[in-house]
Amino acid sequence: MLRYLTAGESHGRGLSVIVEGMPAGVPLTAEEINTWLARRQGGYGRGGRMSIERDRVEILAGVRGGYTLGSPVALFIANRDWANWQEIMAPGPEARAERVVTRPRPGHADLAGGLKYHQADLRNILERASARETAARVAAGAVAAALLKELGIELAAHVVRIGPVAVKGAVELSAARQAWGSPVYCADPEASRAMVAVIEEARQKGDTLGGVVEVLAAGVPAGLGSHVHWDRRLDGRLAQALMSIPAIKGVEIGAGFELASIPGILAHDAIAYREGQGFYHPTNRAGGLEGGMTNGEILVLRAAMKPIPTLMQPLPSVDFLTKKPATAAVERSDVCAVPAAAVVAWAAVAWVLAGAVMEKFGGDYLPEIKERMAAYREYLSGI
Numbered sequence: 075m076l077r078y079l080t081a082g083e084s085h086g087r088g089l090s091v092i093v094e095g096m097p098a099g100v101p102l103t104a105e106e107i108n109t110w111l112a113r114r115q116g117g118y119g120r121g122g123r124m125s126i127e128r129d130r131v132e133i134l135a136g137v138r139g140g141y142t143l144g145s146p147v148a149l150f151i152a153n154r155d156w157a158n159w160q161e162i163m164a165p166g167p168e169a170r171a172e173r174v175v176t177r178p179r180p181g182h183a184d185l186a187g188g189l190k191y192h193q194a195d196l197r198n199i200l201e202r203a204s205a206r207e208t209a210a211r212v213a214a215g216a217v218a219a220a221l222l223k224e225l226g227i228e229l230a231a232h233v234v235r236i237g238p239v240a241v242k243g244a245v246e247l248s249a250a251r252q253a254w255g256s257p258v259y260c261a262d263p264e265a266s267r268a269m270v271a272v273i274e275e276a277r278q279k280g281d282t283l284g285g286v287v288e289v290l291a292a293g294v295p296a297g298l299g300s301h302v303h304w305d306r307r308l309d310g311r312l313a314q315a316l317m318s319i320p321a322i323k324g325v326e327i328g329a330g331f332e333l334a335s336i337p338g339i340l341a342h343d344a345i346a347y348r349e350g351q352g353f354y355h356p357t358n359r360a361g362g363l364e365g366g367m368t369n370g371e372i373l374v375l376r377a378a379m380k381p382i383p384t385l386m387q388p389l390p391s392v393d394f395l396t397k398k399p400a401t402a403a404v405e406r407s408d409v410c411a412v413p414a415a416a417v418v419a420w421a422a423v424a425w426v427l428a429g430a431v432m433e434k435f436g437g438d439y440l441p442e443i444k445e446r447m448a449a450y451r452e453y454l455s456g457i
């Protein structure tokens with residue numbers, strides 16, 4: 075079983091990740107993980123914090139000579155900003171309770187967390203609720219993607235909407251792969267320019283924006299996941315992983331919500347057969363998932379992100395201590411983090427797919443898994 079745990083506060087020393095269950099023999103380098111960490115830091119609309127951080131992973135265990143050992147892979151990403159917060163964030167009694175946060179921000183974890191954990195200083199909540207933690211998820215996702223790449227599964231992620239600006243029509247995987255070159259990770263140059271403009275407009279107004287990201291995965295064989303039990307359905311597992319990204323409020327698979335308004339004749343994908351290829355679907359409204367299993371087509375998943383909750387023009391709130399009306403706390407913040415969320419969504423999908431691959435093909439050593447996967451692919455194309 076593939077699993078990972080993360081630890082770390084936003085302004086603490088850094089983020090720790092332990093990935094357990096990776097087979098031996100997977101090529102893995104810090105540089106590869108760092109490419110994804112840098113992408114997550116980028117994207118137009120980020121705030122001041124991202125000019126302080128230079129996320130780089132340190133591989134502490136589980137990798138030797140550029141290959142995984144089969145033992146837990148331990149990773150660490152330092153917070154450069156910690157230098158400015160050391161005394162405030164100290165774990166011992168010497169910690170200074172400065173910059174106490176008592177005015178909960180609507181849309182953030184402050185109020186619910188403060189109530190649940192009995193914390194009047196809402197910093198004790200926001201430190202872990204912060205999406206800083208998604209750097210650790212991306213590192214784990216990059217480890218998963220290294221395994222998937224060896225097995226012929228490739229992912230792409232890109233932005234399809236920011237606020238009112240949306241990409242028109244479907245984006246092919248080959249085009250989506252080019253999206254990292256855009257300032258907002260959007261494959262359509264015209265939409266990309268308009269997205270930058272609306273983010274700038276929002277920044278000037280002290281406002282924030284959300285949007286929609288899309289993840290595509292190719293080379294996924296039919297039969298990952300299962301129809302037999304609710305928690306083995308891959309659609310559900312993918313949706314959970316995407317929905318758990320801070321600020322994601324909706325997940326769509328294939329034609330998703332549109333399917334609710336069209337008749338069955340137009341909604342489903344016909345089944346066809348070609349000698350040497352096996353069964354396939356000429357269309358892909360199902361987004362590569364039927365019955366909680368991959369069906370051999372390209373996976374198409376979308377996640378909708380709400381606007382960033384910290385506002386420079388804060389909404390009405392109530393002081394946690396005095397219970398008097400107050401405006402919400404104003405902190406340094408992103409204006410739009412949809413491009414960054416595309417990278418986190420990429421990592422979430424890679425993670426779930428790697429887990430599903432390990433369940434189906436098992437193995438402790440990459441060549442074993444490759445052999446099983448190749449035999450299965452041969453069966454699928456020859457049936």
Ligand SMILES: Cc1cc2nc3c(=O)[nH]c(=O)nc-3n(C[C@H](O)[C@H](O)[C@H](O)COP(=O)(O)O)c2cc1C
Binds near residue numbers: 320382407409418
């Ligand atoms: C990459 C990324 C960056 C984010 N940056 C900020 C930010 O700068 N300020 C903020 O208030 N929220 C930010 N968020 C959103 C909050 O973390 C999120 O809204 C909060 O944890 C509450 O969770 P919920 O929106 O899922 O309910 C970011 C989210 C992501 C994925």
Ligand SMILES: C=C(O[C@@H]1CC(C(=O)O)=C[C@@H](OP(=O)(O)O)[C@H]1O)C(=O)O
Binds near residue numbers: 320
């Ligand atoms: C640190 C990151 O994102 C942070 C996510 C975040 C939040 O509230 O979610 C608030 C901001 O943190 P700060 O208050 O330090 O400026 C973002 O910068 C990151 O993505 O690495």
